[in-house]
Amino acid sequence: MSAPAISVIMPAYNHAAFVAQAMRSVLSQDFEDFEFLIADDGSSDGTDEVIRLVQDPRIIFTAFKINRGAGVVTKHLINSARGEFIALINSDDVWLPGKLSFQVDQLSSSPKLGAVFGRVRYIDAMHNGIPKSSMQWGHVFDKDNRSRGKWLRQFFFEGNCLCNPTMMIRAGIFGEVGVYDNRLRQLPDFDMWIRLVKRYDIHIADRPLIEFRMLPGEINASGDTPRNAVRVINEYMLIIERFFEGVDRGTLIEGFGDLLRNKAVPTEHHAEIEKVLLLFAPAPWLDHMFRVVGLQKLYRLLEDPPYRRLLEHEYGIDDREFQRLMGEIDTFRPMPK
Amino acid sequence: MTSPRVSVIMPSFNHGKFIADAIESVLRQDFEDFELLIEDDGSTDNTRATLGAIADPRLNIILNDKNRGAGIVTNSLIGRARGDYIALINSDDMWTATKLQRQVAFMDRNVDVAAAFSRAEFVDAKGMPIKATRLSFGRIFDQENRSQGRWLRHFFFNGNCLCNPSFLARRTAVLRTGGFDNRLRQLPDLDFWVRMAKRERFHVDYEPLVRFRVARGMNVSSDTPANAARALMEHALIAETFFEGVSTELLQDGFADLMRIPRPPTLLHSKIEQALLYFAAPPNSPYRRMLAAAGYRKLFNLLSSSETRQLLESDYSFDDHAFHELGVIGELFQS
Numbered sequence: 078m079s080a081p082a083i084s085v086i087m088p089a090y091n092h093a094a095f096v097a098q099a100m101r102s103v104l105s106q107d108f109e110d111f112e113f114l115i116a117d118d119g120s121s122d123g124t125d126e127v128i129r130l131v132q133d134p135r136i137i138f139t140a141f142k143i144n145r146g147a148g149v150v151t152k153h154l155i156n157s158a159r160g161e162f163i164a165l166i167n168s169d170d171v172w173l174p175g176k177l178s179f180q181v182d183q184l185s186s187s188p189k190l191g192a193v194f195g196r197v198r199y200i201d202a203m204h205n206g207i208p209k210s211s212m213q214w215g216h217v218f219d220k221d222n223r224s225r226g227k228w229l230r231q232f233f234f235e236g237n238c239l240c241n242p243t244m245m246i247r248a249g250i251f252g253e254v255g256v257y258d259n260r261l262r263q264l265p266d267f268d269m270w271i272r273l274v275k276r277y278d279i280h281i282a283d284r285p286l287i288e289f290r291m292l293p294g295e296i297n298a299s300g301d302t303p304r305n306a307v308r309v310i311n312e313y314m315l316i317i318e319r320f321f322e323g324v325d326r327g328t329l330i331e332g333f334g335d336l337l338r339n340k341a342v343p344t345e346h347h348a349e350i351e352k353v354l355l356l357f358a359p360a361p362w363l364d365h366m367f368r369v370v371g372l373q374k375l376y377r378l379l380e381d382p383p384y385r386r387l388l389e390h391e392y393g394i395d396d397r398e399f400q401r402l403m404g405e406i407d408t409f410r411p412m413p414k
Numbered sequence: 415m416t417s418p419r420v421s422v423i424m425p426s427f428n429h430g431k432f433i434a435d436a437i438e439s440v441l442r443q444d445f446e447d448f449e450l451l452i453e454d455d456g457s458t459d460n461t462r463a464t465l466g467a468i469a470d471p472r473l474n475i476i477l478n479d480k481n482r483g484a485g486i487v488t489n490s491l492i493g494r495a496r497g498d499y500i501a502l503i504n505s506d507d508m509w510t511a512t513k514l515q516r517q518v519a520f521m522d523r524n525v526d527v528a529a530a531f532s533r534a535e536f537v538d539a540k541g542m543p544i545k546a547t548r549l550s551f552g553r554i555f556d557q558e559n560r561s562q563g564r565w566l567r568h569f570f571f572n573g574n575c576l577c578n579p580s581f582l583a584r585r586t587a588v589l590r591t592g593g594f595d596n597r598l599r600q601l602p603d604l605d606f607w608v609r610m611a612k613r614e615r616f617h618v619d620y621e622p623l624v625r626f627r628v629a630r631g632m633n634v635s636s637d638t639p640a641n642a643a644r645a646l647m648e649h650a651l652i653a654e655t656f657f658e659g660v661s662t663e664l665l666q667d668g669f670a671d672l673m674r675i676p677r678p679p680t681l682l683h684s685k686i687e688q689a690l691l692y693f694a695a696p697p698n699s700p701y702r703r704m705l706a707a708a709g710y711r712k713l714f715n716l717l718s719s720s721e722t723r724q725l726l727e728s729d730y731s732f733d734d735h736a737f738h739e740l741g742v743i744g745e746l747f748q749s
Contacts, residue, residue: 146734260717262738308741314707315714369647376651379597396483400599403647404640 081135083111083177084158084248088150089168090118093127094202095290100131102171108178111164112137114154119144124168148259155248155256164245171200171288180245183280191277192246194218194239195286202292212291218243222281226332228274233320233333234360236313237267239279243286250277263305264312271316275323314366321352338392346387353378354392357402368406375399418472420448420514421495421585425487426505430460432627434468435541439508439625441470445515448501449474451491456481461505485596492588501582508537508625509579516619517582528614529583531555531576532623539629549628555580557618563667565611570656570691571699573649574604576616580624587614598652600645605652612659650704657688669694674730682725689713690730693740710740 085103089096103113113133117125117140125140137157141150155163162184166172176195183193196218199207209215218240220231231238254272257265273279321329326342329351334340336358337351356371378384379399388394422440426433440450453476454461465475474494478487492500499521503509517530533555536544546552555577560568568575581603591610594602610616657665662684669687670676672694678684692709695702716722717737726732 146738148734259734260714260737262734262741304742308738311707311710311741315711318711369650372647373651373654376597396485396596397481399597400483400644403599404644406643406647 080159080161081110081112082160082181083108083162083164083245084154084160085111085113085164085166085177086151086154086158087113087115087166087168088118088147088154089115089120089124089128090144090147090150091120091122091124092168093120093122093124095169096124096127097131098171098204099166099168100128100136102173103166104131104133104135105174106172106177107175108181111135111177112158112160114157115139116150116154117141118147118150146259146262148257148261148265152256152259155251158248161248162245163248163251165242166287167242167290169290169292170242171204171290173198173286173288176243176286177245179282179286183282184245184247187278187280189278190280191250191273192244193280193282195243195282196284197240197243197287197289198285199291200288202290204288207291218281220281224331225274225278226328226330228279228332229271229320229324229328230332232267232271232274233317233355234358237264237270239266239270239281240287240289241266242289243282246273261312261315263309264316268312268316271320275328310363310366313363314370317356317367318370321355324352346383347391350378350384350387350392365406368402372399372403372406375402417496417498418447418449419497420445420499420501420518420582421497422448422450422501422503422514423488423491423495424450424452424503424505425455425484425491426452426457426461426465427455427481427484427487428457428459428461429505430457430464431539432506432629433461434464435508436503436505437468437473439510440503441472442511443509443514444511445518448472448514449495449497451494452476452505453487453491454478455484455487483596483599485594485598485602488602489593489596492593495585498585499582500585500588503579504627506627506629507579508541508627510623510625513580513623514582516621516623520617520619521582521584524617526615527617528587529581529610530617530619531582532580532619532621533557534577534580534624534626535622536628537625539627541625544628555618555626559616559618561667562611562615563664563669565616565668566608566656566660566664567668569604569608569611570653570705571695571701573701574601574607576603576607576618577624577626578603579626580619583610583614590614598648600641601648601652604649608652608656609659612664646701646704649701650708653692653701653705653708657691660688680725682722683729686716686722686726686730689716706740713737713740 113135115128115136115138117128119141128138164177180193184190199209201207217238220238250273254276257269261268326348329348330342333355336355338354339347342348342351353371353374356367360367378388450472451474454465456478462477499518501514521527521530536546536549538544554575557575590613591606595605598605662678665684665687666676669691672691673687674690675683678687689709689712692705692712695705716726
């Protein structure tokens with residue numbers, strides 16, 4: 078059996094009311110050379126039974142009994158995929174007609190592109206449209222295209238802006254930069270895109286490719302509950318700590334040049350220092366978190382003689398300046414009751 | 415020239431109002447076999463003039479033009495010390511007349527103890543006693559003696575509680591511990607005690623042997639918002655590497671009742687137990703949120719190595735799901 082051009086993967090969990098529509102939106106695509114890998118993550122609402130009712134020779138379905146999280150299931154699906162490209166759909170979203178053919182053309186004609194994304198329309202549980210203007214983050218996916226360095230800058234200061242269920246990616250990239258990290262619940266995709274754009278160009282279509290379901294409460298992971306909002310910040314911190322790992326000097330200059338103290342970044346040591354000092358640049362949100370991470374990194378750099386010499390002589394940062402910065406943020410005091 | 419028994423070291427900075435009293439309290443000690451090494455950290459007040467006016471054969475003064483931080487000056491003084499014991503005093507504190515005599519006698523008798531501390535009474539800018547009950551930290555130095563592990567536990571959850579200018583220790587033990595970390599401003603002493611307690615035994619005298627200066631805005635302990643914020647951040651830095659070099663025995667000694675597996679069978683188990691202790695702070699600990707933030711990061715890393723991930727899952731029932739739950743236990747970073 079020859080490998081299909083595309084592997085469409087769908088991790089499914091407790092979306093009995095929506096999964097059939099999601100599946101039909103894939104099976105009715107005008108580009109037909111794909112396998113459709115579906116895995117149920119131990120749903121308790123009969124999602125697996127609904128999936129079995131939809132028949133198509135391209136479907137390969139696995140039902141797991143135990144719920145282990147979207148990350149584990151997605152990883153399983155990626156490892157099973159045989160296509161050259163992988164496209165992902167959530168079990169409550171709907172692809173618009175022509176989505177696959179449009180993206181296959183893009184990836185095939187631009188060998189430098191690692192992955193492509195698109196904009197969305199929002200729908201509610203009843204498939205009614207939700208205007209973007211009615212939501213705080215309604216326009217979050219409507220971003221202009223830019224260079225890898227500038228994408229990193231966007232991610233660093235503003236957070237995620239790529240819509241996971243619009244993605245089509247070259248399958249080999251997962252082997253190179255790793256798959257979604259299941260330790261993260263809110264931001265595994267964001268973490269993935271950062272690793273992706275460190276090596277590959279990406280492109281976002283300027284038109285909607287999918288209908289993105291917004292459900293109230295915690296029914297899907299994006300649900301805007303206080304618990305999730307807290308976890309987003311904590312996971313963002315884990316990501317920010319590793320953000321610049323593997324970012325070369327050229328990308329650093331290209332994305333953040335105007336914010337660097339020494340714009341030429343003459344050595345790797347300078348690059349490491351500049352990466353830490355970017356955590357002290359004015360951030361539009363979570364300023365405190367950035368600085369806490371920055372102070373921890375600066376503390377360690379000051380322990381290392383070559384970095385300490387550079388910091389003192391070229392950046393004017395010595396123990397005294399470090400101590401001053403340490404007194405400027407007030408994050409860890411117990412919060413007033 | 416024979417070495418003195420005790421090297422008294424005094425880092426000094428802009429305490430022109432107090433330093434003469436501090437020096438006098440040393441020179442008038444009942445115990446006389448010491449050298450007094452003073453190093454000024456680039457004071458800009460009348461400190462240097464005051465130092466020039468005091469004469470005593472046991473006195474040895476170094477003046478620096480540039481202010482570089484107490485850590486650098488203290489380390490320089492330690493490097494010059496020749497005595498069997500090193501005793502530290504700040505340029506604004508005072509000792510009671512029996513301080514050295516009591517501590518030297520104790521240390522001579524108890525060779526297994528490496529460092530001696532004491533309680534303190536508090537005095538104001540004029541040297542007048544302040545009642546402990548009038549200070550929020552008035553009882554902080556009134557500590558019972560503890561095992562090494564229990565000291566570590568106290569430092570971890572409750573922070574510093576040893577009186578810096580009461581410190582007298584064997585010079586060899588001070589050198590083994592390493593220097594004071596000049597990156598830290600509020601808690602270089604806590605950082606030093608933590609490293610020292612990992613290898614050495616402490617003793618706290620119940621007698622107040624120090625007259626500890628509390629003068630608003632006049633020293634590093636002053637209760638300003640910047641100092642309070644910095645102290646918490648510094649505790650976070652110290653907490654980050656807190657268990658480095660802590661043996662399983664020491665871990666059990668200090669924390670067994672808080673551990674899931676009180677007798678960790680392997681070093682990897684000990685490592686996991688250490689990470690979980692960041693979530694075990696008592697409700698009255700001021701560091702609960704900060705420790706939890708550090709523990710959250712440590713568990714994230716332990717889940718990335720397949721060895722520790724397997725142990726976490728099999729012996730602790732801790733998996734990615736459990737980690738996700740930790741992410742919601744409270745905002746680790748307020749804005």
